[in-house]
Every structure is written in structure tokens, then in C-alpha cells.
Amino acid sequence: MSTSLEIKVLIVEDDLMIQRILTEFLKKIKGYTLVGVASDYVSAKNFIESTAIDFVLLDIYLPGGLGIDLLKWIRQQERAIDALLITADNRSETLEKAMRFGAVDYLIKPFRFSRFQEALKRYLIKKAQLHNKIMMDQENIDQLMRLNQNLTYEESTNQTFESIMVFLQKNGNQSYTSSEIAKSLGISRITARRYLEEMENDGIVVLELAYGGVGRPKNLYRFLGGRNEN
Template sequence: MIQVLIVEDDPMVADLNKRYVEQVEGFQLVDAASNVEEAYQYLDQFKIDLVLLDVYMPGKNGLQLLKELREKDEQVDVILITAASEKEQIQQSLRLGVVDYLIKPFEFERLKEALNKYKQHHFVLHEKRSVNQDELDQIFSKQDRQDSYQIQVPKGLTKTTLEHIIEVIRSKGDAAFSTDEIALDTDISRVSVRKYLKFLKEIDFLEETLIYGVGRPVYQYQVKEMHDIEFYH
């Protein structure tokens, strides 16, 4: 059984994540810690395989704990859980070796997918005496996909429309564009397009600039970084 520790300062969220973990076969919940100090107590007392780690907590945050675990060469894996989707935070956590990254709020199926993926890796790397190339290729191909951002589509937006707008944006390359241009190219109302562009700006996919000229000011957008995004409801 894979031993799991939850580190989460919100009691309601911790309780929900407990129930989630208990529903996935092959995992045994050790307990939940509400801060980094409590997490160390459990890590000292028990053989923990996997930590479900929240980022924002009073005192030391989850990223600080993750960094300390790596500096101490602790043999524990981490799935990072946070309400934030900042690019720098995601990049830092990936460099520190997280096995997955979940953005709140997430559905049970997304956590179940992360746990089952981890279980496959754990069996190959910890239970088998030898590993063949195909098994390693499966592990590393899945890890490579962590470089894409997995973000929940907010209420009021649809995944299909969002992906269509992104496809049109990508076709423009590095060129700047306006809301009106995207509305024209997608045949979607300007008001609706504005909502989607605002969301893409919030997740740091787009950069927004207000251009002053003749008439009313116009918002211009440009892709910040052409990374992959995976959306889910």
C-alpha cells in the first residue's frame, strides 16, 4: 500500500481530500497535517510515500517544504495542490520534482487520475527488480506532459469555445490582436470573446495592453508564451 500524507490547513478541504484518497485502491491515508511543522512530525514518525501538499498555509508554505525535502534528500514524492496558477510557481514546482500539479477547485476524477498514474510509476520503480525500456518510456512520456498546464474551465465559459479561440490565437503567432479581430475570426460575439480573453490573461497565457489613439482606447493582446494548456470541467 502507498502511504499518503495530506498537508492542508483548511479542515474542510483536508477532509474532502481524505475521502478522495480513501476511494482509490492501493493507497492508505496516514493522516492530514495542517501546517509544515505537523507535516515534519508525520514524516519523522511514518514511512510516507506520497504527500498531497497545499501551497498556501500559515507560516512556511508548501513550496518551502518541498524545497527543504529536496535539500534533505527525503525519499518522498509530492503532488502539489494550490488555488493559484502562476507560471513561475508551476515552473518552480516542476523543477523541484513534483509528480503532478492540481489547481483548486478540482474534481475527484482529476485526483484519481493523478493517484493512479503515480501508482503505476511507484510499482515500476519500487516493486519490480528490473525495468525495461518500454516501462521507462511510459513513465517519462507521462512526466513530459506535466509541462502542459491543466486548468479548470470556469463557470460561464465552455471548453469547446475556449479551445477554438486559442486555436485562432495560435494562428496569429507573435502578432498582437484585438477583441474585435478574434470576434471576427471566430464568429463569436465581441462580449463573449472579451470574457475568454480576460480568462486567458488571468492564467498568464496572454499579455494585455491598453492602446490609446483616435476614438476609444483598445485592448491589444499578445501570447506570453506558446505553452500547451489542457482544460477540463
């Protein structure tokens, strides 16, 4: 770990769109520097062996191997590298393996920037506290352990976000108004617009203005990156 606590990050993800989203998200969070991107198991392993890194944003299903196995290998090598798993795998047995091999957090795709930011900020706080204290008393330890339990976002809120994200991914080449999305998903237009504005700020969707005959232009939202073929 560098003394300045600038966390050096490797992204391990085969989806180019997710790579771009993670890269943009990292730029918004102080304390983290992206030093590399790997699209498969072997190149990720080679990068770790040749480059000093502190942290991995790790997908599970990769060409050439599993992210879980890469995390296991990191532990076997006793490298001072932590990992945040970002995956569509929501099986409890996979989560259990991730915890066993020391994953600092586990995000289910599609995920919100606020949740991603929370995970990285919490990790940075822990590293800073460990870095600044040579000797720890029980109170310090309790504070660090409580950081792992301080997860604050509503399940229903996350489900709404995911529903909108999945809808846009499946129709990636088309643009929709907030009213059209709200009607398709059975949610209010105000709720849909709020999430779409957040997604635009996070670089997940792009806002397009459609000019008709008379009146204000329509706000149309399109998933950034085009149609998802997965």
C-alpha cells in the same frame, strides 16, 4: 516504499473543508492509505520526521511556511517521499518551482475528483512498474515517461466545473436548483445538472429535496461545508 505498494499518504492542508474532501477522495482510490493530516508547516515537518510516509498531498500557502519550501526540504533531506501539489496558485513561476523540486503533479483548486484520481492512478502505475523491475530497458523507460504526458481532460470542461464550484462556494449557505445555477452562469440546465450530480457523488455538494404543494420535489444543491470565508 512498502513492498505491498500501499502508498502511505500525509495531507498537508490548513482548510478543514479541503482536508475532508481529500480524505473522502482518497478512500475511493485503491493503493493509498491516509496516515496523517497536518494543518501547518511545522506540524507537517514534524510528522514527516517521525512517521514513515511515501506521498504528500501538499498545499502551498500554509500557516508558518510555504508548501514549496517543505518540498524543497524533503529533497534536501533525500527522503523517498513524493508530492502532489494542490493549490489555488496558478502562477507559472510557482509551477516551475514545483517541477524543479520534483512534484509529481500540480492541481489547481477547485479540482475534479476525476483529475485527482487520474494523478494518483498514474503515480501508482509508475511506482508499481519501478518496483517490479530491477533492470529497465529503453522501452520500459519510454513507457514511464509517457505516463507524465497522458493528461486527458478538456480545458473547457474544467472551466465549467470550476465556475459551478466557485458559484457554490461564494453562496455556501444557500441551496440552488440546477436551473438557477445554469441561469446564473449562462450554461445549459442539462450541463449544470450533470456536473452537480458528479459533485454530489464526489461529496462536494449535498442534495436536498424541497417539497412544494403539488408535483415532484425540487432537487436543491448546497456546497458541503458552508460558506467559504477565504
